[in-house]
Amino acid sequence: MSERPFYVTTPIYYISGNPHLGHAYTSIAADVLTRFYRTRGPAFMLTGTDEHGQKVAQAAAAAGLAPQAWTDGLVGKWKALCARYEVEYDDFIRTTEERHTRAVVEVFERLKKKGDVYLGKYEGWYCTNDETFWLEAKLVDGRCPNPECRREVQWLSEDNWFFALSKYRDRLLAYYKEHPHWVRPERSYNEMVATLEGGLEDLCISRVNLDWGVPLPGGGVMYVWLDALLNYITALEWPDGEKFRTLWPARVQLIGKEIARFHTIIWPAVLWALDLPAPDLIFAHGWMTKDGEKMSKSRGNVMDPFESADRFGADAVRYFLLREAPFGSDFSIGDEKIRLRHNGDLGNDLGNLVRRSLAMLERYRNGLVPQPPDSSDIGERVVDLGERVAQHLMALGFRDALEAIWELVGALNRAIDERKPWELHKAERGVELDAILYDCCEGLRWLAHLLAPFMPSKAAEMWTQLGLDGKPAGDWREELQWGGLAAGTQTRLATEPLFPRIEPDAA
RNA sequence: GGCUCGGUAGCUCAGCGGUAGAGCGGGGGACUCAUAAGCCCUAGGUCGCAGGUUCAAAUCCUGCCCGAGUCACCA
Numbered sequence: 001m002s003e004r005p006f007y008v009t010t011p012i013y014y015i016s017g018n019p020h021l022g023h024a025y026t027s028i029a030a031d032v033l034t035r036f037y038r039t040r041g042p043a044f045m046l047t048g049t050d051e052h053g054q055k056v057a058q059a060a061a062a063a064g065l066a067p068q069a070w071t072d073g074l075v076g077k078w079k080a081l082c083a084r085y086e087v088e089y090d091d092f093i094r095t096t097e098e099r100h101t102r103a104v105v106e107v108f109e110r111l112k113k114k115g116d117v118y119l120g121k122y123e124g125w126y127c128t129n130d131e132t133f134w135l136e137a138k139l140v141d142g143r144c145p146n147p148e149c150r151r152e153v154q155w156l157s158e159d160n161w162f163f164a165l166s167k168y169r170d171r172l173l174a175y176y177k178e179h180p181h182w183v184r185p186e187r188s189y190n191e192m193v194a195t196l197e198g199g200l201e202d203l204c205i206s207r208v209n210l211d212w213g214v215p216l217p218g219g220g221v222m223y224v225w226l227d228a229l230l231n232y233i234t235a236l237e238w239p240d241g242e243k244f245r246t247l248w249p250a251r252v253q254l255i256g257k258e259i260a261r262f263h264t265i266i267w268p269a270v271l272w273a274l275d276l277p278a279p280d281l282i283f284a285h286g287w288m289t290k291d292g293e294k295m296s297k298s299r300g301n302v303m304d305p306f307e308s309a310d311r312f313g314a315d316a317v318r319y320f321l322l323r324e325a326p327f328g329s330d331f332s333i334g335d336e337k338i339r340l341r342h343n344g345d346l347g348n349d350l351g352n353l354v355r356r357s358l359a360m361l362e363r364y365r366n367g368l369v370p371q372p373p374d375s376s377d378i379g380e381r382v383v384d385l386g387e388r389v390a391q392h393l394m395a396l397g398f399r400d401a402l403e404a405i406w407e408l409v410g411a412l413n414r415a416i417d418e419r420k421p422w423e424l425h426k427a428e429r430g431v432e433l434d435a436i437l438y439d440c441c442e443g444l445r446w447l448a449h450l451l452a453p454f455m456p457s458k459a460a461e462m463w464t465q466l467g468l469d470g471k472p473a474g475d476w477r478e479e480l481q482w483g484g485l486a487a488g489t490q491t492r493l494a495t496e497p498l499f500p501r502i503e504p505d506a507a
Numbered sequence: 508g509g510c511u512c513g514g515u516a517g518c519u520c521a522g523c524g525g526u527a528g529a530g531c532g533g534g535g536g537a538c539u540c541a542u543a544a545g546c547c548c549u550a551g552g553u554c555g556c557a558g559g560u561u562c563a564a565a566u567c568c569u570g571c572c573c574g575a576g577u578c579a580c581c582a
Contacts, residue, residue: 014582053582122580191511195579198510204580224582261579287576325520330512330575332519340531348544356541363540403530417546422539497542 006037007247012048016055019081021303031087035453048093053224057212067212093235103234104214116164116273126156161206168269169200185328188260188284250279257284286330315455316342322398351498357440358493369489370434379482386476412443442485448472467491
């Protein structure tokens with residue numbers, strides 16, 4: 001649609017603990033999109049860590065470390081998570097980096113100068129133990145509502161900086177009406193419209209009782225959420241960076257549904273206050289539950305993304321996460337579910353297809369790709385497959401894209417059964433044998449291209465087994481022409497299956 | 508309590524105004540190139556409950572029941 005490079009962001013992950021599978025989910029989705037868009041042109045993916053705020057300060061204190069030392073120690077795990085799942089980000093920003101904090105102060109100064117940031121009083125009930133402000137309505141018997149606290153609260157009144165969010169309410173509402181698809185899925189869009197219709201209050205954007213954050217002129221630190229949101233432009237070297245000029249506004253910003261309010265109300269308002277355009281699309285994906293239950297530390301059912309990758313392979317987990325449910329919906333995850341999809345979709349359907357195809361080619365034709373047939377039913381049936389998958393991906397329909405790709409997997413498996421190459425071989429019907437063998441290899445080449453964004457390593461393995469150099473790359477509109485695989489190519493069937501069967505209850 | 512989203516075949520879900528669908532599991536069959544994989548056939552489920560609108564409702568409206576999420580400075 002646009003020649004503008006594709007810029008996609010994940011939320012920056014709050015670094016108060018270890019990463020879990022939910023964090024991987026967003027990053028993987030962003031990576032798949034980025035890899036797809038890279039087949040067509042320039043693309044840029046940003047991720048990172050949100051390192052300020054009270055909880056980080058507390059976690060660090062509990063560990064006996066200074067906040068910076070604490071986050072320095074943890075950030076490696078988040079980068080390792082990306083590495084483990086083959087998430088190839090173009091930049092990884094930490095909110096404690098100077099390039100970020102400097103720009104955050106610049107934002108503050110500009111908004112202040114413009115009058116969208118002003119000094120006001122922040123009043124409310126404060127629990128010293130929890131370091132939290134509570135609404136009057138939330139108090140239980142006039143005490144802290146936290147069941148583990150229940151201490152007396154005190155009325156606190158502080159001078160703080162406010163952002164004139166309410167001023168942007170009408171503009172936001174109008175923008176929503178004019179851009180009915182800018183927040184997706186529709187559920188999130190509707191909720192945010194309802195929130196806007198309920199009215200907005202100005203946002204307190206400073207904290208005087210906290211020192212772990214971006215220091216503001218005159219004291220206090222910036223509210224961590226505003227600090228965090230700004231990463232999407234500070235990483236691009238706003239205001240003057242070349243990257244900022246070419247990449248902003250982002251084409252897609254992926255978020256979890258729980259943080260939609262910040263990204264679809266506060267964020268565009270802040271951008272407008274800076275005279276910048278809002279991103280094209282905010283997509284709030286669903287939450288995953290562990291076997292139907294919410295994942296939480298207290299339940300002890302949080303899935304360790306590193307363990308999952310070790311057991312099933314990073315590509316299989318990537319596949320599962322995007323295949324299991326529509327991107328906007330909640331879904332349930334568990335080892336057994338991943339295992340069944342691994343063995344079924346990946347092992348039986350895809351992996352076995354690779355193996356039976358190349359094994360027959362090896363046995364009947366010494367592994368040499370034969371001449372393409374004059375015409376191919378399968379080739380004709382899938383002419384538009386690449387474009388269909390592309391359309392799904394552009395709409396963030398990962399599940400639909402994978403289902404479409406599996407149409408080709410199914411078609412090839414069926415074709416083998418129907419055309420029975422083993423009989424053709426015995427009957428010495430060479431032309432027909434060549435035709436089915438060619439179709440299989442060519443189909444595998446297509447699959448390698450189509451699957452590369454989803455399962456980069458496995459797609460590359462398929463590519464190698466087909467005897468092709470490098471990795472699948474390039475624009476599908478050019479690469480996916482039936483007959484593209486050169487006759488005479490020497491294929492190399494691997495000894496090991498692409499997706500070796502995984503037995504139940506393996507640890 | 509308000510709001511949002513769900514409640515459809517054993518399981519996971521799609522359909523969202525016009526004769527109930529898919530995948531998995533289960534059952535049956537023909538084959539053998541292949542990871543005991545693949546292929547073909549097979550599921551007769553009051554579409555949460557009760558009303559209503561309509562020629563016609565899983566599909567729209569109302570009420571209720573059940574489950575989940577969310578409720579503004581909680582990063």
